[in-house]
Amino acid sequence: MFIPFEKMPDYARVWVYQTDKNLSDAEFIYVQETLEAQVNQWAAHGVPLVGSVKIFHNRFIVVAVDEVQNQASGCSIDASTRWLKELGAEMNLNFFDRSIAFIHEDAIQSVEMLKIKAMVAEGIIHPETLIFNNLVANIGDFKNTWQVSAAQSWMKRYFQNTTV
Template identity: 75%
Template structure:
């Protein structure tokens, strides 16, 4: 059962998928419609799931489920992952991109994990750089901790100076 994303409770489980490129408006509309149709029919062991989908910044696809309504099962979670894999194959988009997204001059940029250290050394990534924490587990944490300063994230280790 599809509900508006803004009606999802803070405890609702969330998955954040990051596209490997900025999506066009046509791509956003197509993905949104496709996923809304999927979420509207989403079920776990025959029990309907209450879910929502939203696309932010033409880059991030959010899928959420209210598990107080019905628990998502491993199979239903696998199904939601398959939606993104199928869309990605159809549209030549990688929604399972593991690069780090950050804000630079009001633009969302991405960097491969292996390139973080050199970008910190060059001063391109600073402790104040806003990064996107796509591992938030629920809507509440999404609202409060999806965009965080690099120093307040797992990236803080890159800014600590070595002590002798």
């Protein structure tokens, strides 16, 4: 059963998927409507799940489930992954981009993990740069630690010789 993301409890479990480019307005609408329909039919062992989906910054798809209502099973989690794989194939999009997303010059950029050190050296990524932590576990963490400064994240090791 789909409910609006804003009505999901902070303890609701989340999965954050990152696209390899910003969605156009038409893509945004299509993805949101398609995934809302999927979440509305989402079930674990035949029992409906209470869930939500919302797109942030035209680039991040967040799927949530209230596991107090009913626990997501391995099969139901696999189903949600399959939705995004099928949608990505249909739309020629990659919803499983594993690059590091950050804000630079008021735009979301992404960089491969192996290039981070060079971007820090160039000053493109600095301690105050906002990065996206797509490994948050629940909506409360999403609200509080999804966007954090690089110095407050796992990237802090790159700034040990700088003043934060």
